[in-house]
Amino acid sequence: MRRSLLGRLLAVSALVAACSVAATAWIAVQTTSGAIKQEQGQNLTADARIYDTLLEYAARNPTWDGVGATVRELARESGRRVALTTQGRQPLADSATEPTAPALPPQASAVVDPLSVDTVLAARGADGQGTAADRIDPRAVGPFRLSAADSRALRRTADDKVECLNRAGIASDVVVGASGRPRVQVVGNDPERALGTRCDLAALDTPTRSEQKALDALTELSDACLERQGREGVRLNNDLSWGDPTPVAVPGEPGPVAPRPVPAPSDAPAEEATPSVETPERTGENDRAIASCVGTARSEQLSSYVASPALLFIGDEGGATLPGFDLSPANTAKIAGAAALVLALTVGASVFAGARLVRPLHALTGAAQRMRDGEEPASVPVLGDDEVGRLAAAFNDMSAHRARLEEQRKAMVSDVAHELRTPLSNIRGWLEAAQDGLADPDPAFVASLLEEAVLLQHIIDDLQDLAAADAGVLRLHPEPVEVRELLSQVAAAHQARAENAGVTLTVAAATTAPDPSALSALSADPVRLRQAVGNLVSNAVRHTPEGGRVTLRAYVAGPDASGQSGGTVVIEVTDTGSGIPADDLPHVFDRFWRAEKSRSRRTGGSGLGLAIVRKLVEAHGGTVEATSTEGEGSTFALRLPGASEQNHRPAPDGMTTAL
Numbered sequence: 001m002r003r004s005l006l007g008r009l010l011a012v013s014a015l016v017a018a019c020s021v022a023a024t025a026w027i028a029v030q031t032t033s034g035a036i037k038q039e040q041g042q043n044l045t046a047d048a049r050i051y052d053t054l055l056e057y058a059a060r061n062p063t064w065d066g067v068g069a070t071v072r073e074l075a076r077e078s079g080r081r082v083a084l085t086t087q088g089r090q091p092l093a094d095s096a097t098e099p100t101a102p103a104l105p106p107q108a109s110a111v112v113d114p115l116s117v118d119t120v121l122a123a124r125g126a127d128g129q130g131t132a133a134d135r136i137d138p139r140a141v142g143p144f145r146l147s148a149a150d151s152r153a154l155r156r157t158a159d160d161k162v163e164c165l166n167r168a169g170i171a172s173d174v175v176v177g178a179s180g181r182p183r184v185q186v187v188g189n190d191p192e193r194a195l196g197t198r199c200d201l202a203a204l205d206t207p208t209r210s211e212q213k214a215l216d217a218l219t220e221l222s223d224a225c226l227e228r229q230g231r232e233g234v235r236l237n238n239d240l241s242w243g244d245p246t247p248v249a250v251p252g253e254p255g256p257v258a259p260r261p262v263p264a265p266s267d268a269p270a271e272e273a274t275p276s277v278e279t280p281e282r283t284g285e286n287d288r289a290i291a292s293c294v295g296t297a298r299s300e301q302l303s304s305y306v307a308s309p310a311l312l313f314i315g316d317e318g319g320a321t322l323p324g325f326d327l328s329p330a331n332t333a334k335i336a337g338a339a340a341l342v343l344a345l346t347v348g349a350s351v352f353a354g355a356r357l358v359r360p361l362h363a364l365t366g367a368a369q370r371m372r373d374g375e376e377p378a379s380v381p382v383l384g385d386d387e388v389g390r391l392a393a394a395f396n397d398m399s400a401h402r403a404r405l406e407e408q409r410k411a412m413v414s415d416v417a418h419e420l421r422t423p424l425s426n427i428r429g430w431l432e433a434a435q436d437g438l439a440d441p442d443p444a445f446v447a448s449l450l451e452e453a454v455l456l457q458h459i460i461d462d463l464q465d466l467a468a469a470d471a472g473v474l475r476l477h478p479e480p481v482e483v484r485e486l487l488s489q490v491a492a493a494h495q496a497r498a499e500n501a502g503v504t505l506t507v508a509a510a511t512t513a514p515d516p517s518a519l520s521a522l523s524a525d526p527v528r529l530r531q532a533v534g535n536l537v538s539n540a541v542r543h544t545p546e547g548g549r550v551t552l553r554a555y556v557a558g559p560d561a562s563g564q565s566g567g568t569v570v571i572e573v574t575d576t577g578s579g580i581p582a583d584d585l586p587h588v589f590d591r592f593w594r595a596e597k598s599r600s601r602r603t604g605g606s607g608l609g610l611a612i613v614r615k616l617v618e619a620h621g622g623t624v625e626a627t628s629t630e631g632e633g634s635t636f637a638l639r640l641p642g643a644s645e646q647n648h649r650p651a652p653d654g655m656t657t658a659l
Contacts, residue, residue, distance in 0.1 A: 572635055
């Protein structure tokens with residue numbers, strides 16, 4: 001990655017991004033410090049007071065009708081914008097009445113719901129009262145609210161109890177809760193001091209008819225919840241504690257379960273039915289289930305007596321719901337300077353990286369255009385080992401390969417013209433001589449013309465075979481081949497030519513084969529295979545001096561993976577001729593290549609025979625190789641896959657097989 005173009009671009013991008021982030025962070029710190037201080041200086045207690053006031057309104061009223069006056073009064077006292085909407089963001093009340101007031105933000109400051117109080121804001125409330133464990137506002141009493149007559153009657157009783165306690169020397173006072181029920185509060189909040197007096201406070205504990213009705217309804221809802229859980233119902237007391245008429249032993253407790261008292265909120269008497277439910281710190285599983293059902297029942301009972309949940313938005317006095325700030329000239333200059341610095345750095349890095357990238361691309365473009373115009377291909381400089389450097393190296397390889405192909409094409413055209421010119425010139429010469437009366441069209445004359453025509457036809461057939469192999473339309477007709485019989489047929493066909501050249505042509509026995517019968521497992525096109533072996537024999541006889549020897553041999557290189565016969569079949573043609581120089585050995589299978597550059601017909605053929613051999617062997621899925629020692633002879637080996645290898649080997653690319 002260090003030398004990669006991609007790595008360099010990533011490094012430049014990371015540098016620019018880092019500078020941009022650093023500049024942005026610096027600007028944010030410098031320009032928003034004042035706004036942060038302003039945000040920190042806001043009076044959170046005032047916001048909590050607004051929330052608590054609206055929460056009390058929702059607890060005492062079943063709807064939000066008429067809350068507008070309260071909202072405007074809160075906005076006037078706090079100097080803030082106060083807006084209240086439904087949970088669907090339909091406006092209920094807004095202290096900003098101007099048509100141009102900014103829109104409300106996506107997120108509300110709080111949700112005003114007396115049945116689910118925000119404990120953080122409630123703790124900051126102006127009156128300091130908290131919430132119960134079930135998060136129901138203590139001021140939401142619903143059906144437990146006393147009528148005016150019941151409240152006055154209980155107040156007279158409470159006044160009598162206070163007077164009695166005062167005569168007994170116990171200072172006390174009457175406190176009225178949210179439901180309108182009065183209670184006697186002993187100074188010092190120590191009710192046990194009144195137990196030793198004759199002032200019976202139990203009269204204040206008796207529920208009124210409306211309270212009993214509400215308590216029965218709450219008990220019915222709680223029992224329904226417990227029944228759904230497969231538990232027995234409970235009897236709720238006036239203070240919303242519960243007890244089991246039949247004591248039940250609970251594991252881990254010393255005795256039967258006693259009624260569970262639920263402490264009332266700070267502003268309600270312990271005797272009255274308050275909207276708070278709290279289990280003791282150590283309760284059993286059944287007690288926790290009862291407390292949960294009682295809390296659920298209370299929410300269900302109170303839902304029709306309190307206002308629906310609403311979204312509260314608190315903003316600044318100008319109408320905006322988020323505090324803003326103005327940029328000073330100094331901060332504006334800082335932003336402009338940082339932006340200019342980042343821009344300059346980005347432009348400089350881009351120009352530097354772009355120049356390094358474009359320079360070799362321009363060289364590649366120029367070289368490609370020169371090749372298009374027919375000029376001699378030239379290599380481009382390779383400046384590195386990155387992507388562009390590898391592209392330049394690949395271009396140089398392509399240019400060199402194209403030059404070699406062009407040279408081969410020119411040589412091939414020249415060789416084809418030369419090979420075709422000789423027989424055509426001979427035919428034309430004999431025909432002109434006959435036309436001029438210089439030669440008689442006797443059998444010898446006709447035989448000479450026929451020989452030249454056959455040579456011409458042979459060259460054309462070779463070119464056609466090579467063209468078919470290159471085009472991928474060379475068709476094979478494989479069938480089981482007896483390799484030794486095929487070699488005998490080839491040797492018999494070339495025996496006469498070998499005898500005329502004074503060369504001994506023999507077929508050696510397959511003594512090295514692990515299983516001689518494996519030579520019968522070859523599946524090949526016998527015609528094409530005889531053509532390939534025949535070309536090798538013809539070439540060997542031509543280059544073997546008088547008294548030399550040409551030997552044909554076939555064997556199996558080894559067994560297949562299963563240990564049975566059917567491995568690679570090797571056919572070798574070995575001669576004792578002049579051999580091939582080591583520098584020329586890699587080119588013996590090239591088209592029209594001949595070691596004798598004069599291309600004399602006496603010393604060689606057309607230069608297509610070995611090229612055809614390679615194409616035919618490759619069509620069978622095999623390979624051909626040549627080894628030679630100059631002055632001692634050469635060996636050409638055809639390696640063909642046996643039957644087991646052919647069953648698992650795909651057909652060569654560009655070859656078709658007819659079955």
